[in-house]
Amino acid sequence: MSSNYWLLLADPKSYGYDDLEKDKRTVWDGIAGSLAQKHLRGFTKGDQALIYHTAPDKAVVGAATIVSNPYPDPKDPEAKLVVVDVEAARRLKTSVSLQQLRQNRNLAGMTFLKIQRIAVSPLSQTEFEEILKMGA
Numbered sequence: 318m319s320s321n322y323w324l325l326l327a328d329p330k331s332y333g334y335d336d337l338e339k340d341k342r343t344v345w346d347g348i349a350g351s352l353a354q355k356h357l358r359g360f361t362k363g364d365q366a367l368i369y370h371t372a373p374d375k376a377v378v379g380a381a382t383i384v385s386n387p388y389p390d391p392k393d394p395e396a397k398l399v400v401v402d403v404e405a406a407r408r409l410k411t412s413v414s415l416q417q418l419r420q421n422r423n424l425a426g427m428t429f430l431k432i433q434r435i436a437v438s439p440l441s442q443t444e445f446e447e448i449l450k451m452g453a
Contacts, residue, residue: 321359322445323366324429325381325403326436334368334379337405346390346400353436360401362386367440367448369429376412377448381405409452423447 325345327333337343348357364383370376385402418424424447428438440448 320442321361321364322440322442323356323360323364323383324369324377324427324438324440325366326369326371329370329374333370334405334408337368337379337381337403338408340405342384342402342404344391344400345403346392346398348400348436349398350434350436352432353438354398356435356437356439357399357401358387359439360387365406365445366403367445370412374412375415377409377418377452378412379405379408380449409449411452413448413451417451418448421447421451 329335332343348354360383362383362385366381366383367377368379368381370378381403383401384404387399387401389396390398390400418427419430424430424444427440427444429435432438
């Protein structure tokens with residue numbers, strides 16, 4: 318069984334990795350952008366994700382596991398949006414800043430570094446492992 322790897326953006330002021338650790342598991346919702354939704358539809362149970370805090374942190378802070386396949390967002394009356402369930406896996410020992418991501422040559426092709434406004438972006442296994450190594 319192969320996993321896919323993802324980068325999920327989180328606004329630490331509304332729901333950050335601290336909240337996910339406290340809750341242990343949550344519905345990853347509030348994602349309305351069409352490209353982000355397209356990526357979300359490609360999730361499968363068991364996929365791995367890194368959680369990136371947007372401003373003011375601007376850093377990858379933790380890892381998570383996708384624990385459900387995508388399903389219709391219960392809060393969307395038109396049932397156009399999908400959500401997934403996410404479980405905290407582990408916090409990185411040190412956060413990996415946007416600047417550090419940009420400076421790492423091994424991450425030059427990372428989708429997020431090209432389109433930063435996207436709430437969900439794919440990572441290669443190599444990129445995922447490189448960021449984990451940076452945060453160890």
